[in-house]
Amino acid sequence: xxxxxxxxxxxxxxxxxxxxxxxxxxxxxxxxxxxxxxxxxxxxxxxxxxxxxxxxxxxxxxxxxxxxxxxxxxxxxxxxxxxxxxxxxxxxxxxxxxxxxxxxxxxxxxxxxxxxxxxxxxxxxxxxxxxxxxxxxxxxxxxxxxxxxxxxxxxxxxxxxxxxxxxxxxxxxxxxxxxxxxxxxxxxxxxxxxxxxxxxxxxxxxxxxxxxxxxxxxxxxxxxxxxxxxxxxxxxxxxxxxxxxxxxxxxxxxxxxxxxxxxxxxxxxxxxxxxxxxxxxxxxxxxxxxxxxxxxxxxxxxxxxxxxxxxxxxxxxxxxxxxxxxxxxxxxxxxxxxxxxxxxxxxxxxxxxxxxxxxxxxxxxxxxxxxxxxxxxxxxxxxxxxxxxxxxxxxxxxxxxxxxxxxxxxxxxxxxxxxxxxxxx
Numbered sequence: 001x002x003x004x005x006x007x008x009x010x011x012x013x014x015x016x017x018x019x020x021x022x023x024x025x026x027x028x029x030x031x032x033x034x035x036x037x038x039x040x041x042x043x044x045x046x047x048x049x050x051x052x053x054x055x056x057x058x059x060x061x062x063x064x065x066x067x068x069x070x071x072x073x074x075x076x077x078x079x080x081x082x083x084x085x086x087x088x089x090x091x092x093x094x095x096x097x098x099x100x101x102x103x104x105x106x107x108x109x110x111x112x113x114x115x116x117x118x119x120x121x122x123x124x125x126x127x128x129x130x131x132x133x134x135x136x137x138x139x140x141x142x143x144x145x146x147x148x149x150x151x152x153x154x155x156x157x158x159x160x161x162x163x164x165x166x167x168x169x170x171x172x173x174x175x176x177x178x179x180x181x182x183x184x185x186x187x188x189x190x191x192x193x194x195x196x197x198x199x200x201x202x203x204x205x206x207x208x209x210x211x212x213x214x215x216x217x218x219x220x221x222x223x224x225x226x227x228x229x230x231x232x233x234x235x236x237x238x239x240x241x242x243x244x245x246x247x248x249x250x251x252x253x254x255x256x257x258x259x260x261x262x263x264x265x266x267x268x269x270x271x272x273x274x275x276x277x278x279x280x281x282x283x284x285x286x287x288x289x290x291x292x293x294x295x296x297x298x299x300x301x302x303x304x305x306x307x308x309x310x311x312x313x314x315x316x317x318x319x320x321x322x323x324x325x326x327x328x329x330x331x332x333x334x335x336x337x338x339x340x341x342x343x344x345x346x347x348x349x350x351x352x353x354x355x356x357x358x359x360x361x362x363x364x365x366x367x368x369x370x371x372x373x374x375x376x377x378x379x380x381x382x383x384x385x386x387x388x389x390x391x392x393x394x395x396x397x398x399x400x401x402x403x404x405x406x407x408x409x410x411x412x413x414x415x416x417x418x419x420x421x422x423x424x425x
Contacts, residue, residue: 018136018204024194025129025148028087031184031191032094032125033155035063035118036280037273039255040164044173045104053256055107057378060252062115063122064370070123071363075131075356083128083195090125091188094118099181102174125188126152128195131355134347136198141347142296146288146340153280153336159183160273164255220413221351227358232349235408240342240365241372243304243401246311246394247335248373251276254328257377257387262319272328279329283336288344296345299337301405307334308398315391339366349411372397 038060046056078086097118104110129148137144159180167176227233250257258272283303291299310330317323346359373394380390 018198020194021129021132021136021196022144022147024191025133026151026191027187028091028125028129028191028195029149029151030155030158031091031187032122033152033277034098034159034180034184035060035067035122035155036153036251036277037156037160037163038063038114039252040160040168040273041173042256044168045110048173049107051107054375054378057252057374058107059110059115060248061370061374062111063119064248064374065367066116066119067122067126068364068367068370070120071127071367072357072360074124074127075358075360075363078128078131078356079354082197083132084192086124087128087195088189088192090121090123090127091185091192092121094121094125095181095185095188097121097181098177098184101177102181104174104177125191127356127360129191130343130359131347131352132195132197134344134352134355135202137204138352139204140292142288142290142292142341142344143285144288145344145347146285149340149343150281150284150336152339153284153332154277157274157277157281160277161271164273221353222349222358222411223354224357224361226414227350227361230350230411232408232411233362235404236342236345237362237365239300239304239401239404239408240338240362241368241401242397242404243300243307243338244335244366244369245372245376246307246398247331247338248369249377249390249394250311250314250328250331250373251335252374253377253387253390258324260387261324263321263324272325275325276328276332279332280336282329283333284340287333287337288340291341291344296341296348297405297408297410300341300345301402303334303337303341304398304402304405307331308395308402310334311391311395311398315388 042053042056045051046053074086074090094117097113097116097120100113100117101110104113126149130145133144133148134141163176163180167179171179222230254273254276263272287299287303307330310327314324314327314331317327342362343359346362347355350358376390376393377387380387380393383389
């Protein structure tokens with residue numbers, strides 16, 4: 001029997017302000033997104049403990065891998081029990097991870113706190129806003145998901161400069177971790193309270209699906225097993241992994257890279273982090289909006305192609321501050337696009353019922369990128385004492401990602417499911 005559709009006039013008043021869910025997602029993700037500001041902690045920690053760049057790069061890598069793997073479990077729990085407790089758990093864990101980093105005394109301890117606990121908190125916290133937005137906004141899915149996850153891209157624009165220019169010089173890196181942990185706990189609790197699912201079958205008042213749209217959603221909810229049997233999943237997974245590897249290489253190394261090419265001050269180097277974070281957030285929002293009209297895959301193809309060109313260009317602009325800022329903005333825009341539009345594509349292609357775990361499975365590609373990207377930056381820098389090979393390698397990975405996106409197509413509903421849909425229509 002088909003699920004009855006619920007319009008906005010038939011649900012309680014507390015459900016009407018669906019844009020408050022976006023606010024909740026933003027609050028959660030701004031705090032979580034400080035993961036992208038990791039590079040501001042690199043120099044102080046290396047100076048204090050004498051660690052090498054490849055060693056500190058591993059901290060970011062561990063956080064990303066744990067983030068991606070825990071996202072699968074968190075996505076399943078979100079699909080089954082709803083978003084509140086999952087997002088609250090994420091907020092508490094990421095705050096605890098930062099707070100405990102204040103007592104860092106060894107690499108393994110830092111790996112456990114920032115990489116393990118912080119990565120786990122990111123996985124649980126990030127797992128909830130995307131399915132919630134997909135369910136509340138079937139009419140503006142790309143835009144709404146983009147707005148919610150924009151906070152993750154923009155978090156480093158707020159807390160990166162705060163940490164690098166104010167807190168670390170004034171209080172030291174250890175106390176800075178503690179201060180940020182307290183701030184993040186407050187922000188993530190607010191976010192968790194605002195995140196909730198709509199009633200089953202919810203549709204915005206006056207909206208009806210448009211099957212002819214380039215961003216039309218499927219009428220069938222794929223199980224995780226069915227998703228894994230579609231060729232599209234594997235092309236998208238490879239493209240996601242390699243396309244975001246390029247962005248993560250830059251994110252994990254941006255401040256050290258800026259200093260290596262002669263950016264004259266910490267303030268100017270940190271401004272590159274701000275510009276990048278604005279580009280990251282802008283890409284998530286505006287590319288999400290563009291994908292509602294132009295189609296998800298078309299926007300992904302365009303932005304990965306631009307990223308392929310921008311990677312070597314970023315290295316070659318060298319110490320030209322203005323040019324570096326422009327290309328950093330472009331690189332981060334292309335990276336942010338992939339985090340936003342892949343999330344919307346998952347719900348469009350495979351349905352919203354199991355969106356948490358289905359996107360979690362696809363999101364493991366980002367975890368692999370977290371291994372590839374920072375390692376490219378850290379290892380190749382240690383070997384060649386510059387970032388040239390790292391940026392050119394990232395461009396090659398983006399080219400392969402583009403080829404995979406060109407091959408990917410909208411998946412077909414299984415034949416047995418089509419028969420069931422016709423029978424219940």
